[in-house]
Amino acid sequence: MRITLKEAEKFHGHLGPYLVLGILAGELALKKLRCRKYFDLEIKVFGANKKPKSCLIDGLQLSTGATYGKGNIEKLNGPVIKVEFYNRTYRKKIILKFKQSLIEKLKRIKTHRDSELLAKRLYKTEYNELFNLTPNTYNS
Ligand SMILES: [Zn+2]
Incomplete structure (x- = not known):
């Protein structure tokens, strides 16, 4: 079942676009890599340090x-946001990046309310309006 915005806010403390984008990116990756939640996946997050x-x-x-406690998600340096998802069972990987139109929207945020x-x-x-996938599996 999908994580609701209420659940997300309860866990994280506030509601913001990056939190929601993380939820959506994770949902998409589970689907595309046919992963079970919690254990099948390894995630590397680049460029989201601050x-x-x-x-x-x-x-x-x-x-x-995937959680820090289990060690299957990791934060790394990078010039832009990029997320690598790896399915341990099938040894398949996808790379997700934000579309330019999304980056522009995020840049326009000025206030807490905008956010x-x-x-x-x-x-x-x-998903396909927000993210680019490599390999591009939107059409398969
Ligand atoms: Zn936040």
């Missing part, structure tokens, strides 16, 4: 069940 970008990592943990509104809007957006 807040608010690092909020992405909490969203990813919520939706995938909450965008978070809510993103939650209802189709």
